[in-house]
Amino acid sequence: MKLIECPRDAMQGWTEFIPTETKTEYLNALLRVGFDTLDFGSFVSPKAIPQLRDTAEVLAGLDLSSTRTKLLAIVANLRGAETALGYSEIQYIGFPLSVSETFQQRNTNKSIAEALTEVADMQNRCEQGGKTLVVYLSMGFGNPYGDPWNPAVLGEFTEKLAALGVRVVALSDTIGASTPETIIPPFRELIPAFPNIEFGAHLHTTPTTWREKVDAAFEAGCRRFDGALGGIGGCPMAADQLTGNMATENLVTYLEAAGVPTGLHMEAFREAQRLSQRVFVGH
Template sequence: MPGTSDAVLLTDVVLRDGLQDEPVFVPVRDRIAIAEALSAAGLRSIEAASVVNPARVPQMAGAEEMIAGLPKDDPVRYSVLALNARGVERAVAAGAREITVVASAGQGHSRANAGRSTQEALAGIGDAVARAASEYPDAVFTAGVATAFVCPFDGEVPASQLADVVRGFADMGITRVGLADTLGTATPEQVMRSLRAVRSAFPGIDFGLHLHNARGQALHTVDAALDAGVTRFDSAAGGYGGCPFAPGAHGNLATEELVAHLHSRGVHTGIDEAALADAVGLVRACLARAEPVAA
């Protein structure tokens, strides 16, 4: 169990995973204001955008403008998500220098989310990462595995199937991988069983967890992961989020809930709870005044 001097790194994903599942479009100026508020609260890692086809996810339109408008003089590490080769190309061309590439462990979710099998998605991403790394040597690539534990179409994902996806990212030279409980229904026992398997198979990879919260069990998973030495977690201010292509997906573990829980355990986050509450209030205000997405 981490002691009071130990720290974890939280990545807030409300600007991407949170907003993508809301029925409104939050303008870029408001998204940048949210990023600034999260930074002011002490967040040092923020997933700021997803470079995807706006016809499929209209809430993420304006990704390039968002990337260009992010603060350049604060200590935050802003990441941008890409699902395919075109997304990687758009992200680096827009100036993003930390890109999170994503593939699904569940084949059904991969076809719904990326329009191709997991193997096809990994192959396309791998080629794009190699090209971008050659052209932009300052770019950093991390990875996320969607439906790492449970797929809405295929059910429970075997640890061996998850390991195949992690191997694909490892072959790209990626050393930081987040495992997502996209539906929020995986039990802590299942998460830890799969996590132990991939950590044993890939000792050179730093694994983190991206937890949704269907049954109020996400904090139990956090506790088990902390005790196992995991120090990176994703969460979303206000608990917003979900996946438009994963039926039954629940909202993310709320950043404010996670921070309060970690502080109660004596785990250092560097985040001010009062300022974080202000940021959550801003998210809610921006959503309340946003226009509905076009049907």
């Protein structure tokens, strides 16, 4: 079981700029919890995501001396990937590849075909640089634009990624549209069909639908889940009203009830929860 904590996703749409020292303090608290991976920042245009313009400064202040947690940075193009590749502290580079043509243009200002060409280049550079590329299939459970979606479409995208050598693919519910009926089929079909790929679930949700979504993905075989403390965040490029991230505390509650060990340091977890209130309510 892998839990990926995503403060980057929680912060990116926050209107008020969170000071660099506050971000750093919060991320250091999360590093003490023992998550598998911390999605800590992104190397994108500050015009697009002004909240994360200080990712390099935040990275410089992280205490990685006594954590097992790996770092993941999101990029929107090859230039961002090249920047991320220059940091030895970063193990994972994440790229959002949309199954919706409209959203790919809206999110990264390129077509799906152009994005796939960049993914191929990123994958080669990650292999050469000793890093792992994580591809998020965004709008993976539907979109508001009328673009085609179904499990077969996800399969076609995954087949292309597998041919490139991509080893981690996260099916992503960018707008909170997923239901158990749409979550179960793709995970159930893709996991056995692509044994060399680790599939993750990046599910945005409302506070009342989280359990059914987690349960569906878990029962379908997913063992990699993204979350954010407090369920804060979402995708600012997707809609005017943000649907929150999967709340990490709900994931932990679910796994504990299922008898699945999380390996988290719970005292540090509770301290990070307290700190998150200060980060997102007032600093």
